[in-house]
Structure formats: C-alpha cells, structure tokens
Amino acid sequence: MVAAEKRDMGQGLANKESDFPGWYNDVVMRAELAEDAPVRGCMVIRPYGYALWENMVANLDRRFKETDVVNAAFPLLIPQSFLLKEAEHVEGFAPEVAWVTVGGSEELQEPLAVRPTSEAIIGPIMSRWIQSYRDLPVLLNQWCSVFRWEKRPRLFLRTAEFWWQEGHTAHATEQEAEERTRLMLEVYRAFLEEEMAIPVIPGLKSENQKFPGALRTYTVEAMMGDGKALQAGTSHNLGDHFARAYDLIFLDEKNERQFAWTTSWGMSTRVIGGAIMVHGDQQGLIMPPRVAPHQVVIIPIWRKDEEKTDVMDMVGRVSTMLKKAGVRVKVDAAEHKSPGWKFNEWELKGVPLRIEIGPRDVQNSSVMVARRDRPGKEGKEVVGVDTLNQRVADLLDEIQKSLYRRALDFRQSNTRHASTYDELKQAVEERQFVDIFWCGDPACENKIKEDTRATNRCKPLDQPGDKGKCIVCGGESDAHWIFARAY
RNA sequence: CGGGGUGUAGCGCAGCCUGGUAGCGCACAUCGUUUGGGACGAUGGGGUCGCGUGUUCGAAUCACGCCACCCCGACCA
Numbered sequence: 001m002v003a004a005e006k007r008d009m010g011q012g013l014a015n016k017e018s019d020f021p022g023w024y025n026d027v028v029m030r031a032e033l034a035e036d037a038p039v040r041g042c043m044v045i046r047p048y049g050y051a052l053w054e055n056m057v058a059n060l061d062r063r064f065k066e067t068d069v070v071n072a073a074f075p076l077l078i079p080q081s082f083l084l085k086e087a088e089h090v091e092g093f094a095p096e097v098a099w100v101t102v103g104g105s106e107e108l109q110e111p112l113a114v115r116p117t118s119e120a121i122i123g124p125i126m127s128r129w130i131q132s133y134r135d136l137p138v139l140l141n142q143w144c145s146v147f148r149w150e151k152r153p154r155l156f157l158r159t160a161e162f163w164w165q166e167g168h169t170a171h172a173t174e175q176e177a178e179e180r181t182r183l184m185l186e187v188y189r190a191f192l193e194e195e196m197a198i199p200v201i202p203g204l205k206s207e208n209q210k211f212p213g214a215l216r217t218y219t220v221e222a223m224m225g226d227g228k229a230l231q232a233g234t235s236h237n238l239g240d241h242f243a244r245a246y247d248l249i250f251l252d253e254k255n256e257r258q259f260a261w262t263t264s265w266g267m268s269t270r271v272i273g274g275a276i277m278v279h280g281d282q283q284g285l286i287m288p289p290r291v292a293p294h295q296v297v298i299i300p301i302w303r304k305d306e307e308k309t310d311v312m313d314m315v316g317r318v319s320t321m322l323k324k325a326g327v328r329v330k331v332d333a334a335e336h337k338s339p340g341w342k343f344n345e346w347e348l349k350g351v352p353l354r355i356e357i358g359p360r361d362v363q364n365s366s367v368m369v370a371r372r373d374r375p376g377k378e379g380k381e382v383v384g385v386d387t388l389n390q391r392v393a394d395l396l397d398e399i400q401k402s403l404y405r406r407a408l409d410f411r412q413s414n415t416r417h418a419s420t421y422d423e424l425k426q427a428v429e430e431r432q433f434v435d436i437f438w439c440g441d442p443a444c445e446n447k448i449k450e451d452t453r454a455t456n457r458c459k460p461l462d463q464p465g466d467k468g469k470c471i472v473c474g475g476e477s478d479a480h481w482i483f484a485r486a487y
Numbered sequence: 488c489g490g491g492g493u494g495u496a497g498c499g500c501a502g503c504c505u506g507g508u509a510g511c512g513c514a515c516a517u518c519g520u521u522u523g524g525g526a527c528g529a530u531g532g533g534g535u536c537g538c539g540u541g542u543u544c545g546a547a548u549c550a551c552g553c554c555a556c557c558c559c560g561a562c563c564a
Contacts, residue, residue, distance in 0.1 A: 011525090233564080302522075337522090338521085341524085343523095
C-alpha cells in the first residue's frame with residue numbers, strides 16, 4: 001500500500017505539463033547536474049553534469065579539429081580600451097560586463113573587463129600574428145568560461161558565468177570567411193542532431209537579433225518540450241568590422257595592405273539545458289546514449305548472503321565484458337539502497353539502459369535489460385549473456401534514434417505556417433513555431449514582438465523558394481521566417 | 488531595473504498572529520531484520536532561528552534598518 005502510494009507520487013518532480021519551469025529546475029537539481037552557487041547568478045556544475053559536458057566537449061573538439069581548427073587559450077581579462085574599439089560590439093555588451101578595478105591594494109589605471117566573449121582580446125593578438133596572406137587563414141578555438149552580468153539567471157540556460165567554446169578565425173577573403181561561418185554552423189547542426197539527438201533549424205538571424213558587431217549571424221534553433229525555442233549555437237560572419245577595429249591587416253600577393261575577414265562561433269553549456277528540455281519526461285532526464293555519462297547501469301539483486309557472491313561475480317563479468325566492448329558502464333552495488341530505489345534514481349538521472357542481475361539470472365546465464373525511453377514492462381527484456389554485447393549496442397543505437405525521431409515529430413507537429421496576423425497570434429499563444437512571410441522591416445518584427453512576445457528565430461537556410469506578403473504590413477517578401485517565444 | 492515572495496539542522500517545512508528552555512519529515516551514524524519497482528525497528532549526532540539596532544525581566548516571535556536568494560516581466564549563449 002505504502003509502496004503503491006509512493007509510486008503514484010512518481011519521482012516527486014513538478015508536473016511537466018502544467019509547470020514546465022518547475023519541472024526543469026527539479027530535474028536539474030535532483031539529477032545532480034547542477035546547483036546554484038553561493039555567488040549571484042552563478043552555478044556549480046556537479047560531477048554528473050560535468051561528465052556529460054566532458055563527453056560533449058570531446059566530441060565537438062574532435063569535429064572542430066577535423067576542420068583544421070586548433071586550440072589556444074587567451075586572457076580572462078580584457079583592457080577597457082580594447083573593448084571600446086568596436087562600437088556596436090561594446091554597445092551590445094556594455095550592460096552586462098563585469099569590471100575589475102582594483103588589483104591587490106591598488107586602484108587600476110585602466111579597468112579590466114571580465115570577458116563576456118573574446119573578440120576584443122583575440123583580435124589584437126591575432127593582428128600580431130598576421131603579416132602576410134601566407135599567414136592566413138588562422139583557425140583558433142578556446143574552451144573557457146565567460147561572464148555576463150545577467151539580470152535573470154536560470155541553471156544552464158542563462159547564468160552569469162557559463163562554459164563554452166569560442167572559435168575565432170581570420171581569412172584573406174570575404175567569401176572564405178562566409179564559407180567558414182557556414183561550415184561551423186554545419187558542425188553544430190551535425191553535433192546537435194547526431195550526438196545530442198536534438199533536431200535543429202539552421203538559419204540566418206535578423207538584423208535585430210544578430211551578434212553585436214557582426215556582419216551576419218547564423219543560428220541553429222531547437223524546440224523545447226514546452227514549444228519554446230532555444231538558440232543552441234551561433235556562427236558569426238564578422239565581415240571586416242573587427243579587422244578594422246583591431247588592425248588585422250595583411251599584405252596580399254600584390255603587396256597591398258588588406259583587412260582580414262573574421263568569424264566567430266560558439267556553443268555553450270546551455271545545450272545541456274536544451275537536452276533536458278527536449279528529452280526529459282515525468283520520470284526525469286533521458287540522456288542521449290552517445291553522450292550519456294553512463295550508458296548502462298547494472299543493479300545487482302540478491303536475497304540471502306549466499307546469493308550475493310554468485311550475483312556479484314556475474315555482475316563483475318558482465319560489466320567487464322561491456323566495458324571491453326566500449327560501453328560506459330556504472331555498477332550500483334550500494335547495499336543500503338533497495339533495488340526499487342535504484343531503479344527510480346537512475347531513471348531520474350536518465351541512464352539509457354538498466355541491467356538487473358539477480359539469482360534467477362545467474363541460473364539462466366541471462367540478464368534483465370530495461371530501456372529508459374520505454375518505461376514499464378514493454379521496455380524490459382531478458383537477454384542471454386552470450387548475445388548481450390550486440391543487444392546493448394543495438395539498443396543504445398535505437399534509443400539514440402528514437403529520441404531524435406520523437407523530438408523531430410514533436411517540433412513538426414508544433415510548427416505551423418500562418419498567413420494572417422490572427423493565425424500568428426493564435427499559434428504563438430499555443431507555443432508553436434510559426435512560419436511566416438516577413439518583409440525584413442524591423443518595425444514589423446518589433447510589432448510582432450510587442451503583440452505576441454515571439455521573437456525572430458531565423459530565416460531557415462532551407463527555403464521552399466516561393467514568394468508572399470509580409471504578415472504585418474503586406475509588403476513583398478521572398479523568404480519564410482520562423483518566429484516563436486524563446487528562452 | 489520594475490512587481491511579488493522567502494530566509495528556522497545537509498534538504499523540505501511547522502512554530503511567529505497571541506513573546507516564556509527550538510520542533511517535524513527526509514537525509515546522516517550504529518545495530519538487527521530486509522533487498523526482482525522508492526523496506527522496517529531501536530538508538531543517536533546535528534541549529535549564532537539571514538544580519539544589525541531597538542522595545543521587554545525575557546525576542547525565532549514585536550518595531551525599524553540592512554543583506555541575500557527565489558519567482559514573474561523587459562535584455563541575452
């Protein structure tokens with residue numbers, strides 16, 4: 001009776017349907033991904049959350065290097081004068097920069113900004129490295145944290161300090177810079193869809209929404225479980241704006257001085273929040289297998305002490321076998337917690353596969369396998385030890401694919417084309433992605449925002465090619481744009 | 488920055504209105520029985536009641552001031 005009542009209460013998480021923000025916060029805290037730091041607006045990424053981030057970093061880093069990008073590290077602090085050199089850039093970031101004004105006991109002559117992003121320090125440094133067209137392109141990346149004095153922080157989604165990578169490249173031609181900008185957008189798309197199982201819409205940001213100082217900004221936009229949008233990564237073509245500000249000048253083949261063309265691109269720990277909001281359910285997290293800290297958790301079960309030896313012996317053999325096959329395995333042999341408690345705990349933490357091993361399994365040389373994305377009996381199956389390696393590999397692959405498929409179906413069934421302003425308002429109210437014709441006039445964009453709180457997400461790269469009338473002013477439009485409420 | 492709220496044990500809370508030796512649940516520790524969907528009993532440890540000033544014989548409780556954090560809006564990866 002007691003057990004039944006407690007199970008009805010589920011994991012004790014806020015209801016995902018009626019209180020999505022509360023559910024999100026509960027999952028982050030209870031799954032031990034992160035918690036609030038004793039510093040305003042900052043978070044602590046706990047070991048389980050950091051293990052996820054490490055897997056993401058390793059994968060993204062490999063993908064960057066496949067495109068000839070190399071890593072480096074630049075200073076945390078940026079002299080004020082550096083930041084002031086690019087007018088739009090400083091204007092965009094001024095409200096959220098934290099300043100260091102005292103060093104030890106001395107008042108600094110020049111305040112130092114805690115980097116909100118590093119264009120302003122990498123630009124000047126790069127300029128020292130670039131003399132000739134032969135020095136180009138420069139393809140740099142750094143993994144670091146940055147700091148922005150955010151008014152309203154939320155774990156992973158918007159914290160004062162956050163961890164990310166920022167890529168910075170310089171090129172001899174405008175076209176080459178544009179190609180690099182698009183290439184990195186494609187790296188983000190592939191990473192998000194293949195590793196994180198998060199379907200995204202690659203596209204161009206509006207002038208209003210682009211990065212301060214950029215020529216143009218590309219984005220990958222994802223739909224969260226409540227229908228709101230999350231910008232999961234951005235890639236900026238900076239034109240020659242920063243080259244002019246920071247003297248990135250090289251001599252070309254004709255011995256003429258030219259400004260370089262630069263790009264920057266970033267993806268952050270925010271994507272962790274995205275994965276939670278895309279894949280999670282009422283039981284908690286569901287980790288995409290390819291980046292999950294533990295892909296399989298093994299839970300030993302025994303009644304009497306004399307069973308323990310045999311069970312633990314088999315747990316050891318199975319665990320070793322799976323690890324040798326390259327699977328990330330966690331054995332939860334804690335004796336002070338019941339199996340039921342462990343089932344719930346690891347479901348909350350989103351481990352894709354659970355393997356139960358008890359006396360019965362020792363007898364039959366088999367194990368019980370349960371998949372996280374199909375709770376209940378349908379998701380459980382008995383697998384013989386001799387075929388376990390293959391079955392686990394197949395199941396992990398299936399779960400990865402089905403998470404992606406589920407997310408894509410959700411986005412597609414919550415995306416709608418609107419041809420009248422009322423339809424637009426209605427769709428936004430229902431938390432849909434709305435596909436509309438827009439003329440490009442910021443006035444029309446602002447009106448939509450004021451009326452509906454939906455913002456311009458992007459002009460998808462993938463365009464049907466037809467023409468239409470702007471949904472606000474009726475002016476000519478040759479492109480579909482996505483509008484939605486966003487995080 | 489505007490609007491609302493909360494600070495009491497590691498976590499979640501009650502106590503405050505009506506001042507009188509600081510409590511409950513979970514967690515933690517020891518022992519025993521348990522373990523295939525969140526086990527149970529016994530015993531035990533743990534608190535400058537956010538900070539300061541005031542009122543009072545006496546303040547978690549009343550008054551004033553301050554601080555911190557959370558939620559809802561405008562801004563952002």
